[in-house]
Amino acid sequence: MIIGGSKIGMFPGIGLMYGTETKTFTVDVYVQRKNVTETFTIDTHLATPSLTKTFTTDVHIMIGTYTKTFTIDAILERVKNFTIDAYIVAQLTKAFTSDVHICTTGLTKTFTADTILSIQQTKEFTLDAYLQKTLTKTFTSDIHLANTLTKAFTEDVHIATALTKTFTSDVHIAALALTKAFTADVNIANYKAEQFTIDAILFYKPYYVLNSYNITNHIYDPTYDGLENKISKFSIADTALNSLKSKGLESLSYKFDVLYLDPTENDTFLASINSLVTDCIFYPGRSDWYHRVKHVSVSPVKTIQVRYYKNRVRLDLEDPFLYNSAQTYVNASIALPATSTTTFSNHGNADAPLYSLAITGYYSGDHTTSIYYDIMNGATAESSMIISDRLLSDEVATLDVDGDLTCVYTDDFSSGTDFLNDKYASSSATVTGGNLVISSGGYVTYKLYGPHPLKENIKLTSTISYTGSPYIQVSNDNSSWSTAVRTSDLVSATSTDYYLSGSEKYSDVYVRFYCPAGSTMTIATMTFTASRDTSYYDLPHIDAGASRTVRVRGSGSSIAGINIEFRSRKWPA
Amino acid sequence: MVATVTTKQYWGAGPTESDLPSDNMRFCTADLNDPTTTYPIPIPGSGTYYSYAKSIAFYVSVAPDTSITSIYIYTDGSLGWGTGVSVKVGDQYPTAYVQATGTLGTTGNEITTFYTGVTSTTDLFGYTSGSPKGTVDQIATTGTGRYTKYVIMQCNVLSTASSGAKAAETITWRYNEV
Numbered sequence: 001m002i003i004g005g006s007k008i009g010m011f012p013g014i015g016l017m018y019g020t021e022t023k024t025f026t027v028d029v030y031v032q033r034k035n036v037t038e039t040f041t042i043d044t045h046l047a048t049p050s051l052t053k054t055f056t057t058d059v060h061i062m063i064g065t066y067t068k069t070f071t072i073d074a075i076l077e078r079v080k081n082f083t084i085d086a087y088i089v090a091q092l093t094k095a096f097t098s099d100v101h102i103c104t105t106g107l108t109k110t111f112t113a114d115t116i117l118s119i120q121q122t123k124e125f126t127l128d129a130y131l132q133k134t135l136t137k138t139f140t141s142d143i144h145l146a147n148t149l150t151k152a153f154t155e156d157v158h159i160a161t162a163l164t165k166t167f168t169s170d171v172h173i174a175a176l177a178l179t180k181a182f183t184a185d186v187n188i189a190n191y192k193a194e195q196f197t198i199d200a201i202l203f204y205k206p207y208y209v210l211n212s213y214n215i216t217n218h219i220y221d222p223t224y225d226g227l228e229n230k231i232s233k234f235s236i237a238d239t240a241l242n243s244l245k246s247k248g249l250e251s252l253s254y255k256f257d258v259l260y261l262d263p264t265e266n267d268t269f270l271a272s273i274n275s276l277v278t279d280c281i282f283y284p285g286r287s288d289w290y291h292r293v294k295h296v297s298v299s300p301v302k303t304i305q306v307r308y309y310k311n312r313v314r315l316d317l318e319d320p321f322l323y324n325s326a327q328t329y330v331n332a333s334i335a336l337p338a339t340s341t342t343t344f345s346n347h348g349n350a351d352a353p354l355y356s357l358a359i360t361g362y363y364s365g366d367h368t369t370s371i372y373y374d375i376m377n378g379a380t381a382e383s384s385m386i387i388s389d390r391l392l393s394d395e396v397a398t399l400d401v402d403g404d405l406t407c408v409y410t411d412d413f414s415s416g417t418d419f420l421n422d423k424y425a426s427s428s429a430t431v432t433g434g435n436l437v438i439s440s441g442g443y444v445t446y447k448l449y450g451p452h453p454l455k456e457n458i459k460l461t462s463t464i465s466y467t468g469s470p471y472i473q474v475s476n477d478n479s480s481w482s483t484a485v486r487t488s489d490l491v492s493a494t495s496t497d498y499y500l501s502g503s504e505k506y507s508d509v510y511v512r513f514y515c516p517a518g519s520t521m522t523i524a525t526m527t528f529t530a531s532r533d534t535s536y537y538d539l540p541h542i543d544a545g546a547s548r549t550v551r552v553r554g555s556g557s558s559i560a561g562i563n564i565e566f567r568s569r570k571w572p573a
Numbered sequence: 574m575v576a577t578v579t580t581k582q583y584w585g586a587g588p589t590e591s592d593l594p595s596d597n598m599r600f601c602t603a604d605l606n607d608p609t610t611t612y613p614i615p616i617p618g619s620g621t622y623y624s625y626a627k628s629i630a631f632y633v634s635v636a637p638d639t640s641i642t643s644i645y646i647y648t649d650g651s652l653g654w655g656t657g658v659s660v661k662v663g664d665q666y667p668t669a670y671v672q673a674t675g676t677l678g679t680t681g682n683e684i685t686t687f688y689t690g691v692t693s694t695t696d697l698f699g700y701t702s703g704s705p706k707g708t709v710d711q712i713a714t715t716g717t718g719r720y721t722k723y724v725i726m727q728c729n730v731l732s733t734a735s736s737g738a739k740a741a742e743t744i745t746w747r748y749n750e751v
Contacts, residue, residue: 195596198744325738
């Protein structure tokens, strides 16, 4: 036995021990500290002390760099034993046939059937499980769990949000955008819904109500009267012929008796009817159609003491039609041209114009100008009518079913904006402290536009305080002025209605608040009400049985507020 | 392709099959698809007036990819038409259509008195999304056309009702499309 210092390879067939050793070797054993360059066929090479294991084939145990190739070996750099190759390292370059690869860095190897656990993955799998998050479910086919998916799947499950459902066929549930097209999927949706609405119109019958006064249980013998032709006749001498000239129809009137047993009820009825101060409405038998009543008269017919009180009522109607419930369209501010989203239907048997049309002008760099409305049958305008050439700021033009056009312009001078925009001309006048103040020698002119002529003098409702001898003038040409309100007619500091004489029948009218030298005016509020005549116009209407929309056109600011009310109408029956 | 479904109304002797005008079904006192404001329902002095019965069905104009099944019908559970007014629905789904009858302009005949196959009714607004009516008997699950048997509805009016146009109430079909 040679210990240390021996020359390498000089003692074949002799067992050598370096340090403690209890094993007996029958074949070559070579133990030394330095690197080994010898090739062994069947050897044991112990490079560290304290070896206790028994080897039956070659074992190479060392700490330093090892370059030998083993056919069937075990390489221990740690302490574990392997029966089949296992390679555990921080970085892998080796190719595996059937292995386990556990690493933290990029993988470049292509696997046929593996399990890859990593943080970063760029590989495509044929039949794998790729877990980037915690997975507790067992899958038989590919599953990719990720927040963001860029991979295309042929037959997969892609779950981008929490899933608790079990699927047997392909399902794609994602909150993120999906770029993959599926050829065989199941779209499992919640129940779908289809909706419609129901409604009904209920009415009372019998129903006799005059304004809000219900006389249903007290009315007797209601009858219509009127609508007969008024004809002048001229007999042609020596013939059987007559020349007849129609003078129109008799106005319709409605007559009935109202009976009460209770004198108090009778008094209440009489008080109610006799206190009517405006046009009213009357429901002649049912609550869904009513008449517009112009005049009401009540006369006592018979009073039988203790038994009942009888009154004869006569209603005079300017128009004979019955009107139905309102159909409306309202838009407070809309760019023109604007067509109503409401389709108005005339369910009656008589053609019906709009019950009311109110258009509000808006200033936006300019006034609303050249304002028309059209009755639209689809995209075709069946009939049209001009409302105004120009509306001042917030001026409201209202056309009613009778063709009465009323234009109302108001300024409370809470700011000077409307004054600046709407005045036609001024001198020595300013808005201050919520008032329009016109100094001595100053004036303010407003122009109220047609084209429809004024049916009556313009009504000015205003609170005016003054000194000296101011007055109000009107003109139709801004040149020739006439006095409409004299100084003596002004009621200082009191809201008063002034009718501007001389303005009637004109189309465009100029109104001038004039303060000669030594006079002043302070105007707190000012409202012009102009009733204009459209009787020469055939009011656009909706034919009986037809449904139409309404379009409003305009220029200038091309902005307006629109408020339309339509009611079906029919002949009395 | 996603199916296109609608509600069809059946009226007249034929019957005539019509879409609901503006998807709204108006109860009235005539056998009309679109009564507009004609033939409203009078409020009786006593007793009950009925609208003419309405026969409707679930209709498919564009077929689903696979099928439509499990059709239910329900409301929001609250009829806002005031006291004295209710809407009844037939408990049964008749296979055969029967034209609505009644006294024109006054009252319809109650469903159970003339509609063969309907022997009882229930308040339609008792059916809600949580407790819908159904499943509605189906005559088809694929293709186009009428998918269900007829669903019969009627408005009942008591003397305590108030007059006027009653606001539209929404009815919902719920179905499963695959």
